[in-house]
Amino acid sequence: MSSPKPTSPEAQGSPKRTPASLPPPVGLASPKAAAAAAGGKVDKNAQKAAKAAKRAAAKGLQVGEQAPAPVAQQQGAKDKGGKPAAGGGAQATKAAAAAQASGSKGGEAAGAARAGHQGAATDNTDPLQLFLHLDLPSHSSQLSHSSKSSTSNIHPSIIRLALQYSEFKIVGANARCIAMLEALKDIISSYTPPAQTNLTRHLPTTHLNPQISHLIRARPLSVSMGTAIRYLKYEISLIDQEMDVEEAKSLLLLKIDSFIRDRILLAGKVIEQHAIEKIQNGDTILTYARSSVVEGVLLEAKKQGKEFSVVVVDSRPLYEGKNLLTSLRSASIPTTYVLLSSLSLILPRISLCFLGTHALLSNGSMFSRAGTAMVAMMLKEKGVPVVCCCETYKFSERIMLDSIVGNEMASPASLLSATSTDSTTPSIPSTPSANLSPLSLLYDVSRPEDVTVVITEAGLIPVQSVPVLLRDYKPLAGL
Amino acid sequence: MVHSPARGLTLQTLKEDAPFDSKPLNVVEHYKKLLEEDDSLSMPIAAVETLAELIAHSDSTTTTTELFTLLRTASSELASASFNPISLSSGTSLFLRFLTLQRPPPDMSFAAFKGELIERAREFVTGSGRCRELISDNMNDFIVDGSTILVHSYSRVVVQALLHAAKQKKRFQVYVTESRPFGLGLKTHAILTEAGIPTNVVLDSAVCYIMPKCDLAIVGAEAVCESGGLVNFIGGYSMAIAAKAMGKPFYALAESFKFTRLFPLSQYDLPSSLASPPLSFSPLTSSSVKYTIPATPSRPMIDSGMPTPLEMSEETLSKQPLLDYTTPELITLIVSDVGCLTPSGVVDVLLQIYQAQ
Numbered sequence: 001m002s003s004p005k006p007t008s009p010e011a012q013g014s015p016k017r018t019p020a021s022l023p024p025p026v027g028l029a030s031p032k033a034a035a036a037a038a039g040g041k042v043d044k045n046a047q048k049a050a051k052a053a054k055r056a057a058a059k060g061l062q063v064g065e066q067a068p069a070p071v072a073q074q075q076g077a078k079d080k081g082g083k084p085a086a087g088g089g090a091q092a093t094k095a096a097a098a099a100q101a102s103g104s105k106g107g108e109a110a111g112a113a114r115a116g117h118q119g120a121a122t123d124n125t126d127p128l129q130l131f132l133h134l135d136l137p138s139h140s141s142q143l144s145h146s147s148k149s150s151t152s153n154i155h156p157s158i159i160r161l162a163l164q165y166s167e168f169k170i171v172g173a174n175a176r177c178i179a180m181l182e183a184l185k186d187i188i189s190s191y192t193p194p195a196q197t198n199l200t201r202h203l204p205t206t207h208l209n210p211q212i213s214h215l216i217r218a219r220p221l222s223v224s225m226g227t228a229i230r231y232l233k234y235e236i237s238l239i240d241q242e243m244d245v246e247e248a249k250s251l252l253l254l255k256i257d258s259f260i261r262d263r264i265l266l267a268g269k270v271i272e273q274h275a276i277e278k279i280q281n282g283d284t285i286l287t288y289a290r291s292s293v294v295e296g297v298l299l300e301a302k303k304q305g306k307e308f309s310v311v312v313v314d315s316r317p318l319y320e321g322k323n324l325l326t327s328l329r330s331a332s333i334p335t336t337y338v339l340l341s342s343l344s345l346i347l348p349r350i351s352l353c354f355l356g357t358h359a360l361l362s363n364g365s366m367f368s369r370a371g372t373a374m375v376a377m378m379l380k381e382k383g384v385p386v387v388c389c390c391e392t393y394k395f396s397e398r399i400m401l402d403s404i405v406g407n408e409m410a411s412p413a414s415l416l417s418a419t420s421t422d423s424t425t426p427s428i429p430s431t432p433s434a435n436l437s438p439l440s441l442l443y444d445v446s447r448p449e450d451v452t453v454v455i456t457e458a459g460l461i462p463v464q465s466v467p468v469l470l471r472d473y474k475p476l477a478g479l
Numbered sequence: 480m481v482h483s484p485a486r487g488l489t490l491q492t493l494k495e496d497a498p499f500d501s502k503p504l505n506v507v508e509h510y511k512k513l514l515e516e517d518d519s520l521s522m523p524i525a526a527v528e529t530l531a532e533l534i535a536h537s538d539s540t541t542t543t544t545e546l547f548t549l550l551r552t553a554s555s556e557l558a559s560a561s562f563n564p565i566s567l568s569s570g571t572s573l574f575l576r577f578l579t580l581q582r583p584p585p586d587m588s589f590a591a592f593k594g595e596l597i598e599r600a601r602e603f604v605t606g607s608g609r610c611r612e613l614i615s616d617n618m619n620d621f622i623v624d625g626s627t628i629l630v631h632s633y634s635r636v637v638v639q640a641l642l643h644a645a646k647q648k649k650r651f652q653v654y655v656t657e658s659r660p661f662g663l664g665l666k667t668h669a670i671l672t673e674a675g676i677p678t679n680v681v682l683d684s685a686v687c688y689i690m691p692k693c694d695l696a697i698v699g700a701e702a703v704c705e706s707g708g709l710v711n712f713i714g715g716y717s718m719a720i721a722a723k724a725m726g727k728p729f730y731a732l733a734e735s736f737k738f739t740r741l742f743p744l745s746q747y748d749l750p751s752s753l754a755s756p757p758l759s760f761s762p763l764t765s766s767s768v769k770y771t772i773p774a775t776p777s778r779p780m781i782d783s784g785m786p787t788p789l790e791m792s793e794e795t796l797s798k799q800p801l802l803d804y805t806t807p808e809l810i811t812l813i814v815s816d817v818g819c820l821t822p823s824g825v826v827d828v829l830l831q832i833y834q835a836q
Binding site: 469 | 745747806822823827
C-alpha cells in the first residue's frame with residue numbers, strides 16, 4: 001500500500017486500542033443509530049470506520065477535498081431513519097460516528113478519520129463495500145525494527161520472516177509453513193525460560209504467541225501454518241514439567257523436524273507416486289499458477305519416463321507460473337504457457353488437470369490461489385478430470401461458503417503498476433485514486449463438485465470424504 | 480511355477496489328506512478350476528480361496544516375509560492371467576491386508592501359524608455367502624409392492640435379492656437387459672421366470688426406451704471403487720446415465736469384499752491385462768481384404784418375417800470393451816452387507832479396512 005499520507009496507521013490503531021474511551025456518538029446521528037452504536041458494538045464500528053479510513057487514505061484523498069462532514073452526517077442520519085438494521089446507510093452512519101469519535105484524538109488522526117468518513121459516506125457506490133472486513137496488507141516498514149510498534153520482544157528470525165511474507169518473497173502454503181517452522185526452531189534453540197516459570201507453561205503462550213501474532217501482521221496465517229503451530233503447542237504440552245530445559249528443547253527441535261519430514265516432504269513424495277499413476281503417456285496436463293506438489297509430480301513423472309506435455313496457466317499480478325515454467329523447462333518437459341484469459345482456447349487439448357491448493361476445506365472446496373475455482377469449473381464442464389494434490393496437513397475443519405468472508409487482500413498497487421513499456425497503453429496512475437478502486441484478492445473457493453479426486457498421502461479420496469480423513473487420519477499424535 | 484494340476488486328486492482329498500503338500504500349486508489353474516466348479520463363487524472369494532490353498536502348499540516358506548512375497552507374486556500372477564483383474568484383485572489385496580496385520584505368536588510354530596491363516600481364510604470364504612443374505616435384507620425396503628425394476632445383466636447378488644423379495648409375496652416385474660455380447664441377461668431372465676417373477680428381456684439399446692416405465696434400476700458390481708463409483712459389466716454406465724436423466728433411483732448391490740482401493744478418473748483409467756485398449760483402430764491395410772456391402776436388414780411389412788441380423792465378426796467382437804466405470808454422482812445408494820452407503824461412504828469403509836493402525 002503506498003499511502004500518500006502517514007495517517008493511516010494512526011487511524012487504524014487508535015480506535016482499536018481505545019474502544020472504551022470513545023465518547024458516545026449521540027449528537028452525531030439519530031438516537032437509534034446511537035443505540036446501535038453503543039455498548040459492545042462500538043468496537044466493531046470503530047474498526048469498520050478505521051478500515052474505511054485506511055482505504056480512503058489509500059485512495060489518495062486529501063483532507064482538503066473532503067465534503068463537509070455535516071452533510072454526510074445528515075445523509076447518514078436520513079438513511080438511518082426507521083431502519084435500525086445494518087444497511088448501506090446504517091453502516092455509513094456508524095462509521096461516520098465512530099470515525100468522528102476517533103478523530104477527536106486530534107491532528108493527523110482527524111484527517112484520516114474524515115477521510116474514512118468520506119469513504120463510509122459514499123458506501124452505497126463503493127464497489128469494495130463487500131470487502132471492508134479484509135485488511136490491506138501491512139507495509140513492510142511497519143514490520144521492521146524501526147517501526148514504532150513494539151517489536152522489542154520479537155525474535156529476529158520472525159522479523160525477517162514477516163518481512164519476507166509481506167513482500168511475497170516466500171509464497172505458497174508449504175514454503176511458508178517450512179520457513180515458519182525453521183524460524184520457530186531458531187526461537188526454541190535460543191530460548192531460556194525465565195525464573196519462576198517453566199518451559200511448558202511459558203513457551204507456548206507468553207513467548208510464542210507474540211511471535212506468531214507478528215507473523216499474522218504480515219499476512220494472515222495459512223491453514224498449513226495453523227496446523228503446524230497446533231502440533232508444536234501440543235508437543236510442548238506433552239513435555240514433562242520436570243524435564244531438563246536443554247533436553248526438552250532438543251526434543252522439540254526433533255519434533256519440528258519430524259513434522260517437516262513426515263507431514264510435508266514425505267507426504268509430497270507419496271502424493272507424487274499416487275499422481276504419477278494417473279498420468280498416461282500422451283497426456284496434456286494443465287496446471288494453474290504454481291504448486292510445489294504439482295511441480296514435484298510433473299518433474300518426477302518425467303524422471304520416471306512418462307511422456308506428456310504441460311500447459312501452465314498463469315495470471316496477474318503474481319505470475320507464479322513463471323517459476324514453474326523455469327523448472328519444467330530445465331527438465332525439458334514440453335510446456336505451453338498461457339494466461340488465465342486464454343484458458344478457453346487451450347481447453348480442447350487438455351486431458352488431465354493437476355491443481356495444488358492452499359487449504360482443503362471440510363466440505364471439499366479448495367481454498368486456493370485466485371483463479372483456481374475458474375480453472376476447475378471450466379475443466380469439469382469440459383469433462384476433464386480435475387485432480388487436487390493436497391497433503392493432509394492442509395486439510396481444514398472450516399467451511400467457506402464464498403470467497404468473500406475469509407479471503408486475503410493484496411496491495412492493489414501491483415494491479416495498476418505498468419507491466420510493459422508499450423507506449424500505446426494508456427497510462428494509469430500506479431496508485432489508486434478517488435474514482436478507482438482496484439481489488440486484488442489472493443484466494444478463491446472452488447466448488448467441491450468440480451474436483452474429481454483428491455490425492456493425499458493417505459491415498460486417493462473423493463472430495464466428499466475429506467471429513468473422514470480429518471476424523472480418522474492421525475499420522476502424528478495430537479492432530 | 481511348475482504346473483501340476485492336482486494329479487487326479489480332488490480338492491477335498493487335498494485338504495483332508497495333505498494339508499501341507501510340498502508340491503507347488505499352480506494358482507492360475509486352481510483359481511480357474513474353482514470358478515468352473517462352483518457357479519455361485521464370485522471372483523474375489525475364489526482368489527482368497529486360491530491364496531489359502533497356496534499357503535497350504537507352501538512348505539518351504541518359514542518366515543512371514545517369505546510368505547508375503549509368495550502371496551504377492553501369486554496375486555500378480557493371477558491378475559495378469561485373468562481377463563478382469565479388477566474384481567479378483569479386490570480379493571487378493573484384502574487377503575494381503577489381513578496378512579500384514581497378523582503376527583505369529585511367539586509360542587506357535589510357523590506351520591501352525593500358517594494353519595491358523597488357512598483356517599481364517601476358509602472361514603472368510605464360507606462366511607462370504609452370508610453377505611448376500613444381508614444385502615437381500617438391506618435391499619428389501621427399496622423393493623416395494625407393485626414396482627417395476629430394471630436390472631442389468633446377471634449378478635448373483637441382484638438375483639438373490641429379487642428372489643428374496645419375491646419370497647415375501649411382493650409383487651413386482653422386472654426388465655433385464657440382454658447384456659451383449661455374452662447374453663448374461665438371459666440367465667437372469669430364466670432364473671426369475673422360473674421363480675414366477677414376470678420378467679422381460681430388453682435390448683441393451685432399449686434401456687432409455689424402457690427407463691420411464693421403471694421405478695428403480697438395480698445393478699450388481701464387479702468392483703466398487705474408492706470414488707464410490709462402480710466397475711460393471713458393459714452397459715452399466717449408460718443405464719446409470721439414463722436413470723439419472725429420468726430421475727429414477729439407481730441402486731448398486733455389492734458385497735463389501737468387492738470394495739477396492741481403485742480410483743479411476745475416467746473410463747479409460749481402469750487396469751486391464753489386455754495388450755491393447757478396447758476398440759483401438761487397426762492400422763489401415765491395403766485393399767487385399769474385400770468387403771461385401773450387405774443388404775439392409777428390414778421388416779417393411781407386418782407379415783414379413785424377421786430379417787437376418789448382421790453379426791459382428793469374431794475380431795470386431797473381441798475388440799469390444801467388457802467393463803465400464805459408473806461415476807459416483809449417478810449412483811443413489813450402494814447396498815452392501817455393511818449397510819446402505821452413499822457413494823462417498825465407501826471411502827469410510829475402505830479406510831477402516833486399509834488404514835487401521
